[in-house]
Amino acid sequence: MSLRTRLMLLSCVWILLIVIFFNWFIYYYILKKTTDNEVRQLWSKAQIILRDPEIYAPSHWNSGQLQQYLESDTLIRIISPDGAVRAQVSSSEELSAHPATYRTQYHTYVQNELGLLILFVQVPIVGKNNVQIGLLELGKGLNVVAAFMDLLVAGLTVTTGSVLLFSPLVGFFYTKALVRPIRQLLETMRTIRSKGDFILLSPQFTAKKDELGELGRTFNEMIVHLQENDRRQKHFVADASHELKTPLTVIESYTSLLRRWGGRDPVIQQEALNAIHSETVRLKGLIDALLRLAEVERLAMTELHPVRIAELIRSTAEQMRRAFGRDIIVRIDSEEARCSGDEARLKQLLIILLDNAIKYSRKNVLVECGEEERFVVIRVMDQGMGIPSEELPLLFERFYRVDKARSRGTGGSGLGLAIAKQIVELHQGSIRLDSEEGEGTTATVKLPKSSSTAV
Ligand SMILES: Nc1ncnc2c1ncn2[C@@H]1O[C@H](COP(=O)(O)OP(=O)(O)OP(=O)(O)O)[C@@H](O)[C@H]1O
Ligand SMILES: [Mg+2]
Structure with a gap:
């Protein structure tokens, strides 16, 4: 079943349920309000009847005794505990045809008998020693209310019918508007897949x-x-x-x-x-x-260990010094600086930066290490030829070389800084190059400090 059909069905069912609930509520609320007055009248009549001492003598119960209380559209009867009607007066056949039920509590209810609404009030007759000896039942036909309720039912039926008729129509347009963007998205995805654009x-x-x-x-x-x-x-x-x-x-x-x-x-x-x-x-x-x-x-970072940066810089610088026969000055500000990482890769990073500094300068190379807030900061500085400022943002691209002829002479492939950037990013750090043409270049690497102190 498509999403649209499902949405449409769902909204129709919900609307219908809500309408049915409200109709039910309105019907019973209005019925209660319109019968409240009648209920009050029946209760006071019951009270009047119960003031008659004869009512408390079951041997005297007879219909004649109740006759004086009879009004139009009314039923009055006394039911004994065995359920038998012992006395009854009624103004119509329909009212007296209603079966008698004995009860031990006060009770009010409305009965719908073949379109005739009858309101019943039942009051226990309590004799000496608080023993119930019978039940007084009063009934009243609600002709006017019934006619009104019939009208109400007709109105509610028409409303429900209209809702039933219109809700799929509204749902049709509503879901169409809702699903349109999803279809558009689907179409675009299909085109991308089929054409590769x-x-x-x-x-x-x-x-x-x-x-x-x-x-x-x-x-x-x-x-x-x-x-x-x-x-x-x-x-x-x-x-x-x-x-x-x-x-x-x-x-x-x-x-x-x-x-x-x-x-x-x-x-x-x-x-x-x-x-x-x-x-x-x-x-x-x-x-x-x-x-x-x-x-x-x-490779994602698999195992991170606290790495003592000062030691790593010293050993790498020594190695490069021997390999290239060039002087590398190491200046360490914080001996204890550690960052959590992969030692082999961090060494590779240092080699890439030192290799560039040595290759693209003739004077001494300086390496500094310090701490700034949550970072260990490493700076590799040279006093070489420098890099034109417009080329600086491109250096981390793979194969990018400032001057291809000059690099070919020094044997570079243009991959060193791309690798360096990957390594720094794997360590959640940052790398930047600052350079002045003819003055020199500084590579600055910031790596988050290790939270652990163990090495
Ligand atoms: N310290 C520096 N001084 C001057 N130019 C530099 C410096 N570092 C990098 N560059 C320039 O940036 C370019 C890219 O450097 P990168 O390290 O990525 O490649 P490479 O050194 O040419 O080759 P590889 O490192 O792969 O052997 C270099 O070709 C060089 O032109
Ligand atoms: Mg290089």
């Missing part, structure tokens, strides 16, 4: 202030996000293919050269071997970086 919902849909508008806005945000991911994915594949193709082209051309001339010319042989070797090294580095990037992207 990223389609946004119209502003007409998303401008609404209700939950459907909210749904539309979230849907559009999701599509924009997917589109961006798709664009980056395509960009990445194109860049990666290009980066892998360049060294392969060099290798291919040198091997062709060797096949043609290399066998005879030792100079060409040497040149070709050197070029093939350096391009192979570059290719290997590129593939290594790609694998590292994929690994960092794939």
Whole structure:
């Protein structure tokens, strides 16, 4: 069953139930109000009859005794405890035909007998020693009330009928308006699936202030996000293919050269071997970086440990110092600074930043470590060539290099900072680069402090 049919049925059933309840309520409320006066009159008449001492002598009970109290449309009778009618006067056959029921309490009720409404009041006759000796019953035909109630019933029936007739009609248009945006959303999703295009919902849909508008806005945000991911994915594949193709082209051309001339010319042989070797090294580095990037992207943080940053900086700086033969100055402000993370990945992050600082500067490199509020702050500073300010926001993109020729000379693949950013984000931290062309660059990493003190 479609959502629309279900909503329509549900609203019809509810409307019907509510109408039936209200009709029932109105009927009984009006009946009570219109009979209240009659009830009062019957009660006072019963009180008058009960003042007669003869009533308390069952042997004297007779219809004649009750005759004096009879009015039009009235029934008066005395019922003995065995349920027998011992005395009865009535102004009509219909009233006296009503079966007698003995009761031990005061009781008032309205009986509908073949369209005739009769009001009954029953009062126990209590003799000596508080023992009930009989029941006085008074009945009154409610002709005027009955006619009025008939009119009311007719009116309520017409109302209920109209509601029954119109509620599906209203439900039809109401559910149509309600389901329309959902259908529109479904259509858009189907088109996206079949054509593979990223389609946004119209502003007409998303401008609404209700939950459907909210749904539309979230849907559009999701599509924009997917589109961006798709664009980056395509960009990445194109860049990666290009980066892998360049060294392969060099290798291919040198091997062709060797096949043609290399066998005879030792100079060409040497040149070709050197070029093939350096391009192979570059290719290997590129593939290594790609694998590292994929690994960092794939793995969520599994095990976090408190890492003593000062120690990690010192050991990494020492390692880089030996590898590159360059001086790295380490300045630690807080020896105890710890952040919770993955030590191997944090080391990788430091290597990426130190590698850049060393590669793109000739003077000493400085590493600082301190604490700021809830963060451990690491700064890697160099006094190198710097980065043009308009390029700064792009550096964390994969394969992005400021000056491709200059980087190729230093062997960079443009993946280092992309990996660094992934690592920092995995640790819920932040990374930024500040640079002044010709002055130097500062990379600042902020990582949340570890709450645990154990190492
Ligand atoms: N400290 C720095 N000084 C000057 N330029 C820098 C510095 N750090 C990064 N850059 C510029 O940003 C670019 C991107 O850096 P990234 O580390 O991502 O790649 P890479 O160093 O070229 O290659 P990889 O790190 O993958 O070997 C570099 O090519 C370089 O142009
Ligand atoms: Mg780098």
